Amino acid sequence: MANKKYLEWIVESGSPIRKMFGLVEEAKLKGKKPINYALGNPGIKPPKEYYAALREVLLECENSKENLNSYMQNAGYSETQERVAKDLSGELKIKFSKNEIFMTAGSANALNILSRVFNNPKTKTEIICVAPYFVEYNYYIRNYNGNLVLAQSDENFDLDLNNLEKSITRNTKAIIINSPNNPTGIIYSESKLKELAGLLDIKNKKLNKEIIVIEDAVYNKMIWEDNKFFSILNYYPNSFHVNSFSKSLGLAGERIGYFAVNPDFKKNHIDWKNILGAFPIILRSNVINSPGIQQKVIQKIGCNLTSDLGIYKKKIDLLSNILSESGFEFRKPQGTFYIWAKIPGIYEDSSDFMKYAIRGKAPLFAVPGKGFGGRRFNKYLRFSVSDISEEDIQRTREKLNEMNRRKLKSINKKKKN
Ligand SMILES: Cc1ncc(COP(=O)(O)O)c(C=O)c1O
Structure with a gap:
């Protein structure tokens, strides 16, 4: 029951x-x-370019002798992974290969998969989020029997390192940060992210752990005035970048997104083989794969085009x-x-x-x-x-x-x- x-x-x-x-x-x-x-x-x-690419994809599928709408590798089409890896490498100034990109059904799906990998139902794993926060994180974490732990932001709603430090326990598995932030609109600065990376290095040594940081960057094409987006992947190896085309292209209903693993994760994390090996299997038991037609469109237009x-x-x-x-x-x-x-x-x-x-x-x-x-x-x-x-x-x-x-x-x- x-x-x-x-x-x-x-x-x-x-x-x-x-x-x-x-x-x-x-x-x-x-x-x-x-x-x-x-x-x-x-x-x-x-934008118009999206619809033009979509038309091309539909014609290619219709006119092809093969069925281009059949199953694929769970992590996505190789060519789409390659295109995302190329664009993300340019954006974050980190060299990604296609093997570090997993196509998903939006960022919600990416966050669910990450939550499933990092939650251990036997030990009631804790995943820390910074308040105020996007409340759906609660479901993503609890779907896999994890515990969401809230660390309060500071009085300006920026990361509060003291509160984060106090929230870390032996059961902490991951921290989700969301920048630019829903609901506050705050972007975490380079110095704050470096401080967070420094804190985690110390905590990891002290507790003999490898805490993961999951960066939810779905709003990172919506940046105003002279503000800039900074990625934790530049400062901390045990990290993942989550993104989608829901906001940047207004494609929320089409469910297309991805997550990228920091290339340094493999050098740093003791359990990287198991973790990376689990992703396609979890995708398979979840949505099977990210929507194929949308992946083919992204392969053509890339990640930098926006509405x-x-x-x-x-x-x-x-x-x-x-x-x-x-x-x-x-x-x-x-x-x-x-x-x-x-x-x-x-x-x-x-x-x-x-x-x-x-x-x-x-x-x-x-x-x-x-x-x-x-x-x-x-x-x-x-x-x-x-x-x-x-x-x-x-x-x-x-x-x-x-x-x-x-x-x-x-x-x-x-x-x-
Ligand atoms: C902070 C944040 N993360 C994730 C999502 C989920 O977006 P997607 O459509 O990519 O699954 C949203 C949607 O509003 C959001 O605000």
């Missing part, structure tokens, strides 16, 4: 974002015009101005299409804010911060500009003004009583 507690946990823990989905749909059905910042669904279409991501930046700037005027406090995101903002002081917490936000003909939806790692984030909201129109962002100014007026009125009324 299914584990009741586990199923209850799945249903309950997913609730903040799921609840938003439901409420937005309900509002539309009632004829309202929601202002929707809840979803992280890419709103920008893939017109500047549109997201324009919307981030527009919303930033409106939120600042309305009393929100936030650091402008260095990357991603999210703004992680502290609500104006007149509201008790984000639930109080949302009570006012969802009223009226133009209900406003954003995700309460609590859903990204607990009560420390009670006064935060995540705004996603990915799928919202500029017109709806403009409507936000009047909405927030009207809410603030109503809230102040209610505060004054309470004071008088």
Whole structure:
């Protein structure tokens, strides 16, 4: 019989974002015009070059005498692995060979596979994540009976080395870092990553371990102004790079991504043969392989082509101005299409804010911060500009003004009583 507690946990823990989905749909059905910042669904279409390559691939498949849509090696088409290895080598300035690239069904699939390899169900392995964090990590880790351990970020939501150090135990197997970060938009600096690598070197020696770092870089083509992406793979050998085309090309529904193992992993990790050998087998027992047609397209267009991501930046700037005027406090995101903002002081917490936000003909939806790692984030909201129109962002100014007026009125009324 299914584990009741586990199923209850799945249903309950997913609730903040799921609840938003439901409420937005309900509002539309009632004829309202929601202002929707809840979803992280890419709103920008893939570029023309993507569709041209897709057409070519379809014709090649149709006209070929052989069946080009049959099974393949579990790690993907050799030519696609080669293309990804070439582009990633240029991007990270690390020499990858095709054998270090594993094609997956998006980064969620890559993270699941890594979680399965590094979780030992017998010892209740611990995988550390930095809060606030992308809550789906919880499922990826618990799917394979692992324990997610939260290390709090510092007051600017950057990596806090002291907290990370305190979170490492004998059971720690891996750390997941996400930069540029969902929900904060922070990018970890080169010096922070070097400090993390230094800390892990010391801890590995002390505990006689080889802790793995998994870098989730799905937003690393969405970097604003003069910020830069740095990869932990340049500073720490026991590391993996996870990426996908969901955000950079707006291909979230097509499930195409990959992970890359640091070429130095083989020199450094005692168990590298078993680990690398397990990946194709886990892929086989999971999705079998990453979608073939999409792999053939990536083989043609590579990893550097993107949608017109500047549109997201324009919307981030527009919303930033409106939120600042309305009393929100936030650091402008260095990357991603999210703004992680502290609500104006007149509201008790984000639930109080949302009570006012969802009223009226133009209900406003954003995700309460609590859903990204607990009560420390009670006064935060995540705004996603990915799928919202500029017109709806403009409507936000009047909405927030009207809410603030109503809230102040209610505060004054309470004071008088
Ligand atoms: C931080 C982060 N990692 C992973 C994913 C999963 O993306 P994919 O579509 O590549 O599986 C997302 C999706 O929103 C994300 O925000």
